[in-house]
Amino acid sequence: xxxxxxxxxxxxxxxxxxxxxxxxxxxxxxxxxxxxxxxxxxxxxxxxxxxxxxxxxxxxxxxxxxxxxxxxxxxxxxxxxxxxxxxxxxxxxxxxxxxxxxxxxxxxxxxxxxxxxxxxxxxxxxxxxxxxxxxxxxxxxxxxxxxxxxxxxxxxxxxxxxxxxxxxxxxxxxxxxxxxxxxxxxxxxxxxxxxxxxxxxxxxxxxxxxxxxxxxxxxxxxxxxxxxxxxxxxxxxxxxxxxxxxxxxxxxxxxxxxxxxxxxxxxxxxxxxxxxxxxxxxxxxxxxxxxxxxxxxxxxxxxxxxxxxxxxxxxxxxxxxxxxxxxxxxxxxxxxxxxxxxxxxxxxxxxxxxxxxxxxxxxxxxxxxxxxxxxxxxxxxxxxxxxxxxxxxxxxxxxxxxxxxxxxxxxxxxxxxxxxxxxxxxxxxxxxxxxxxxxxxxxxxxxxxxxxxxxx
Numbered sequence: 001x002x003x004x005x006x007x008x009x010x011x012x013x014x015x016x017x018x019x020x021x022x023x024x025x026x027x028x029x030x031x032x033x034x035x036x037x038x039x040x041x042x043x044x045x046x047x048x049x050x051x052x053x054x055x056x057x058x059x060x061x062x063x064x065x066x067x068x069x070x071x072x073x074x075x076x077x078x079x080x081x082x083x084x085x086x087x088x089x090x091x092x093x094x095x096x097x098x099x100x101x102x103x104x105x106x107x108x109x110x111x112x113x114x115x116x117x118x119x120x121x122x123x124x125x126x127x128x129x130x131x132x133x134x135x136x137x138x139x140x141x142x143x144x145x146x147x148x149x150x151x152x153x154x155x156x157x158x159x160x161x162x163x164x165x166x167x168x169x170x171x172x173x174x175x176x177x178x179x180x181x182x183x184x185x186x187x188x189x190x191x192x193x194x195x196x197x198x199x200x201x202x203x204x205x206x207x208x209x210x211x212x213x214x215x216x217x218x219x220x221x222x223x224x225x226x227x228x229x230x231x232x233x234x235x236x237x238x239x240x241x242x243x244x245x246x247x248x249x250x251x252x253x254x255x256x257x258x259x260x261x262x263x264x265x266x267x268x269x270x271x272x273x274x275x276x277x278x279x280x281x282x283x284x285x286x287x288x289x290x291x292x293x294x295x296x297x298x299x300x301x302x303x304x305x306x307x308x309x310x311x312x313x314x315x316x317x318x319x320x321x322x323x324x325x326x327x328x329x330x331x332x333x334x335x336x337x338x339x340x341x342x343x344x345x346x347x348x349x350x351x352x353x354x355x356x357x358x359x360x361x362x363x364x365x366x367x368x369x370x371x372x373x374x375x376x377x378x379x380x381x382x383x384x385x386x387x388x389x390x391x392x393x394x395x396x397x398x399x400x401x402x403x404x405x406x407x408x409x410x411x412x413x414x415x416x417x418x419x420x421x422x423x424x425x426x427x428x429x430x431x432x433x434x435x436x437x438x439x440x441x442x443x444x445x446x447x448x449x450x451x452x453x454x455x456x
Contacts, residue, residue: 004029005167008220010227012170013069016061023061023072027054027117030074034120034168040139041162043079043089045120050074053117060115068236069227071115076163076172079121080128080206081105090206091124091156093137094316094324105204107173107215107232114231119169122159126326128175128208129309129333131183131397132382132389133158136326140383143187143376145422151376154184154396160218161188171219171228175205177212178305179400182412182427185218186371189423191446192218192412193225193439194403196432200232209308212404222411222442229439240439245448246280248441249365250428253288260398261373268415268424269370272449279448284365290358294405297354301347302339305404310336328389355406359431366441369399371412371425399427407432411442415449 002015004026015021027050034042057072066072077083080090082101089096108118123141125133133155134140141158143151144166153162157174161184164172174181176194185192193216200215207213217228230238252273261269277283310317310333316325317333358367373395382389403410408429415424428445430438 005033007170009070009073009171009224010221012073013071016057016072017066019061023054023057023117024051026072027051027074027119030119030169037166037168039141039144039162039166040123041141041159041166041168042076042120043091043123043138043159044086046083046086046118049083050117050119053112057115057117067113067115068231070111070231072117073115073171074117074119074169075111076119076122076160076169077108078124078128078157078160078172078174080124080175081108081121081173082204083108083118083121086121088206089138090128091126091135091138092325094321096137101204103204106201108204110234111231113234116231122157122163122172124158125156126329127309127313128156128177128180128206129329130155131179131393131400133184134326134379134383140379142379143422145189145376145417146420150379151422152187152379152382154187154372154376156180157184157218161185161190161192164188164190164218164220171217171224173228173232174216174218176214176216176404176410177209178404179397181216181218182400182403182410183372183396185412186414186425187376187423189414189417189425190218190220191222191225191414192216193229194410195229196409196435197407199409199435200229207312209305210312211308212305222413222439222446225411226439226443229435240436240443242443243437243440244280245276245444248276248281248444250276250281250283250368251288251362251365252283252285252368253291261370262375264375264418265370265373265424269426272415272426273368275449276445281445281448288358288361290354290361291402293354294402297347297350298405301343301350302336304347304351306332306336307339307344307347308336309333328386328393351405351407355432358406362431366438367402367408367429369402369427369429371399371427372396373398375418375422375424403427403429409435409438411438413442413446413449
């Protein structure tokens, strides 16, 4: 019997092509699993649309005219992306009161043109604005890797990560402004890809920070991310091709690249580095003072995400209705209120300067850092104490913000688990615009470090 809930998107497409699986039956399988699952992973199920798209896919396969490798594959979407006839909530009870959207976002239309099945819209941090994934309005998705206690999934793409990890969808679409794809992917033991700024169309996507917002897939394998990236951009074929590890140079910053990470994160990252080196990759340990400069700049001038989030939604944050919002989201956004134009200009200049310097220092190499500095913490203390929330949020995004500040593309890969079965991960980062090179190496890095017993 084929373990449908464990299949990658690419493997599922191959089963459709060979006739060993049927798009309609697979869609019904996932709709049933979602309905029977009590974890608040989805905000809206689009069952009617999914059934129509699956039936059309079945017809194409039977007629020998499939649209491509993800034709018939169910996809879950973070609920910041517009679907025609469905309200986009952005995880907010206020926005949930708006009317339905008129049109699909272009990226939704692109995946539909590739034959993908839109199965539903997933939960998230309100306004996509925290790294923990808690939501007081729709419930907080909990990590599928712990059945004994509620642990965070990470945010803000919490529902998308949990959907893949729980076997409720083979893949999902998320967004990444400060680590919102890569953090949840690391906490949930899946693959997540943050695209470069401007690579994937953001029209019809709820904005948080128009500079930093990026779109990307979350899935079981790098191959899935390659296929979904191409489809999101309306491409017929993917451009990324496997590159041998003998051509790979990885820069690992700091004494061992894992300063400030918990011991199990360090151990699993070191094991991954050992496997990569044994497979032909070159590992370079190097002090990168630019990372400290980044933290000094944001500490002194402010974080671009909070400045732009406040500017984008000040009318709501300053209104009486802000009392209906997650107070952790409001308080974080208000940090951007008093930033002066001079400070914003200096911040943008420093970001551009430091990004250029890091690109020069890498000189064609990829940067590797942990996905998150810890495994998924328990949810209850974070929910009950605002100070614990703030500390946990800053810690969760500690490594992922590197990719956003330096305008990089990034790939989160699982490296194993701790003794309790909680996942750890790494990030591969490349300068903005080098997505195909990142994904090409990612295919081989994944092969070198992935456990052989993991289903693909």
